[in-house]
Amino acid sequence: MARLNLLEETRFEKLPVTVFSDPQSASLNVAQRIAALIRKKQETNEQAVLGLATGATPVKVYAELVRMHREEGLSFKDVVTFNLDEYYPMQPNAAQSYVTFMNENLFNHIDIDRNNVHIPDGTLSLEAIPEFCLAYERKIGELGGLDIQILGIGRTGHIGFNEPGSAPNSGTRLVTLDDLTRRDAARDFGGKAFVPTKAITMGIGTIFKAREIILMAWNKKKASIIKKAVEGEISSDVPATYLQLSDNVEFILDQDAASQLTRFDTPWLVKDCVWTEQMIRKAVIWLANTLEKPILKLTEDDYNNNGMAQLATEMGPVYNINIHIFNKLQHTITGWPGGKPNADDSQRPERAEPAVKRSIIFSPHPDDDVISMGGTFIRLVDQKHDVHVAYQTSGNTAVWDDDVLRFVEFNIDFSEKMGLDQSKMREMYENMRKFIATKEPNQVDTPEIQSVKGLIRKGEAIAGARFCGLPDDHIHFMALPFYESGKSQKNPVTQRDIDLTIELLQKVRPHQVFAAGDFEDPHGTHIVCFNIILAALETLRKTEDWAKDCWLWMYRGAWHEFETHEIEMAVPISPNELERKRFAIFKHQSQKDRPVFPGDDSREFWQRAEDRNRETARAYNKLGLAEYEAMEAFVRWKFEN
Template sequence: MVSFKTTRLNLLEETRFEKVAVSVYDDQFIASKAVAARIAEIIRNKQKSGETTVLGLATGATPVNVYKELIRLHKEEGLSFKDVVTFNLDEYYPMKPDAEQSYVTFMNEKLFNHIDIDPKNINIPDGTLKEEDVAKYCMEYEAKINSLGGLDFQILGIGRTGHIGFNEPGSAPNSGTRMVTLNDLTRRDASKDFGGKENVPTKAITMGVGSIFKAKEIVLMAWNEKKASIVKKAVEGEISSDVPATYLQLSNNVEFVLDKEAASLLTRFDTPWLVQDCDWTPQMIKKAVVWLAKEVKKPILKLTEEDYNNNGMAQLATEKGPVYNINIDIFNKIQHTITGWPGGKPNADDSQRPERANPAKKNVIVFSPHPDDDVISMGGTFIRLADQGHNVHVAYQTSGNTAVWDEEVLRFMEFASDYAKALGLDASKFENLYHDARNIFSTKKPNQVDIEEVRTIKGLIRKGEAIAGARFAGLPDENIHFQNLPFYDRTKFSKNVSFEDDIKETMELLRKVKPHQVFAAGDFADPHGTHKVCFDIIYQALKRIKAEGDEWIKDCWLWLYRGAWHEFEIHEIEMAVPLSPQEVTRKRLAIFKHQSQKDLPVFPGDDAREFWVRAEERTSETARAYDALGLANYEAIEAFIRWDF
């Protein structure tokens, strides 16, 4: 069994729910160093006995920090790869090795170009073969691994379909290296790298589940909450071809290495009262009672001692009971999250309210990562704050120019040219740029970065829509800010960028407004990562201002909203703003101002619904969840949590 001797979370190890060895680390960086240390240990032990080390390697974001640490060990601690042979799990088919999306390019950039490995010892499936030659090649690939004594160590990631390598649902546990057809979700997940799902190859060459099983040690790594759901299925679910990673439960040589977020849905973390005695903190009690109400499909105030005892919560009933008192306490806490006054209710007792009564009129900044996140995710609250007389500002952190169709650019350029002609002005510059843009678009490659002029036009399209939405919400023009933070365009050209000027610009705006409330996107499931980057910029700006001693920051609260991609769980919510049917309609009309994102956005993510439909259905789902717990039945609820900085 694999054993990494570095600091893990001080939490209960394997439970009766977990069918495979699992190690959980504070974060992916610590975990990656532990995996790299184990690989280094194997290499050094083999070198001492004059043997060759055979490694099975993976691609994607998951192993990147392992490779960084291996490079560091090579450069700083003399770890040599001269006697190492590597076999990669898979490659797209067809795929040229020098293509930007090829796994040859990935491995060279992330590892091989930085260590002393012999190129002859690098093996990656060949995506340039004729299709009739693939089967023979796959047999030879397996034979070469076997001739070297098999894999000493195999790194795996896990796809959201549960695939390992490119062994998609339906793969057999004894499958060998072969050509496969990629699942639609796998292709959607790869679409960003290829500039659209339509450009992602439909096939790949992959080592099989049976090939992977032959490795002496297998480590499957997974990071962040996006992987939590599939990790739970792989670790705790029944063995099934529907989730190929569950086959790993059959091996004694496997360990799952996770960060806290990827492990968050495992039973010992998500519902620990089913596994062990708990430290019943107020938040844990709230989570458990909400879970129980959902589990037995009862309102909170109707939960009985029998419900507690039959569902793993006898300890809570004994230690904190009687259960009816627990029910009343949790009901009241959830009830107190509900407020029609998101800026605080003036001249009211605020001891049981989520926001302060004073000052009655607050300075507010709503930060919107993209130009439509404000109205999509918290449009009802945004409008309510303006209606209730608060000094509301909105800050659009990025231009959002990536999410505009090329056809929209041509339409606006045609309008500008025709308008110039109608006024008797010289339209030649517009016409020249228009023809240049048409030529560029006709030969544009997937993921090709637009020229500056086109990026500017796309940004102006989003800006005009955002202004219309903010005005509709009731904001004066002087309270509408377009930060257009530099990182957004910089990351189109380089993955290594500094965020220093983004933070400073955000600090300048915060100091100008001196807000009592800051609303920021906490929806880190954004598939392109912009929400998380934008939050980190705000967070760093607030922390620096606090450290520098600005007096107003003592009265500043940071609220996080979600809604564009998923919603907070009921037990997490600290402020719930109910919306009437009329307010839902107003919110919808504000979203409609973003016409370039209507019908079919450039980056829809996994959810096929339009953004306004997602927004309405998510907030109505939250309202129904409150109703099911026995609280008031509202048309919709927008949810927030408070974040300590």
């Protein structure tokens, strides 16, 4: 019976999937399986032949293998490795090279014989590549094939660098990279223009010959492509779907990467559910959107014909369910994000008291405040709350080099106009021009250039916050140390980052905190900044009463919005307020037209924000609620105690 239930839950899934709570536990499982294979082979004096992957996904696997080598005596002397791929052209000592990656994350820390390490050669001439690829295949065959092949998955569905259009029987070869793949790699290279257009990769046919294939994926950014790979039809448009044809494959996922699989996303379609309040809300909204009907028009047949008969039976009649969910959604809408004074707040998202609240808006980058919640920012100030904004990082990696020269040139001209000494400024300016003229992709800027870039963004942030109505003494620049590395790869968070946040919180003693909860930010800064705020608040909650009464509201950045069923506070934005929000975003001139790190979306940030806010309003309207121009959405963080 247990087996029947499992099949019922996973009937949409066309290959084996194991889901772990987090990437760490999943990575430990994979590392232990690799270690067990190595030890088993060593018992019979055989060589373990491993197919290895690069990128962020296997990093924790390699870290655990290194730990087992150091602490448990796991030896790699008789292990042979073949890497999936390498950019072309690529020098092996380049920072972006997969040779560098493998050395830094694994090979430099274990006792492997370097003669047993095989990585595609990115330095070959074009004419030499076909023979190299054939030889690569022969070496694998001569060793009896790969015992284990570990894989990640790209957002195009590529495995290795087998992009859409790859054949299922393809071998090792030179390929052209998909534009999305190159955009995803852009930050490592200092811009998409510097990402190679080609790569050498093992083929899908090569991968298929492995005796065991493990594909790993972590975080919600991979959830949509994982759903296609696991539940979709086999198609060259998503090369990972070819793995459905293998009897030796397993997908190892964390909960976030698995979140769009049917058994987690819409479990009522595959099994009986425990109908929690959140599950009911999600299911009813899903049903209304699927059938394109307002919530109050959903019928018993709609429930019965779409996998929700159990809900209708247990909680019905369905019209009562509809009214309940409709009212819950209605209660999330408020024009008073700081709470409405002298009002019954039992059905409102924020408390009525105190009537005037101290609020801190934490902004990971210097423009997230106005891009993500500019309308609510303006509303809070207009309603006379004591609002502070805290810019957590300088954002100094996201300014174009020519803006630096423009600002320094202005400074020189201004100094000359005012009769001030400008000799040192001219000398610094010439040094800047020389550096920028010969600057390599992703090269760390000089301290002077970093300072100018930081000042550019600081001035823009001040202008934006002033436009929203804040006095200067309510605008805080934290310059958290973790960010100030001068490069895309940031430093680890330290206690100093948390202490600086605690100091600001103690100074303001806010009743409400707004923080970026957009953990799909492609640069990772948002989740780092959020975790620092969370650590600071959790520390303060242990000793300070005001912190126990401080509510933490999450907003989303320029990348995604909360799902409708998740939203706990929806603040309507009038046409006039939307225009004011746009003007506040315009103050960030260095990010206008084309920012340094635009992500996948070619729209300007103000366009993304307005479109997203209007879409949130439309989502509510389609469910049968009032029609607003736009809405900003928030979810309240639930502390454990």
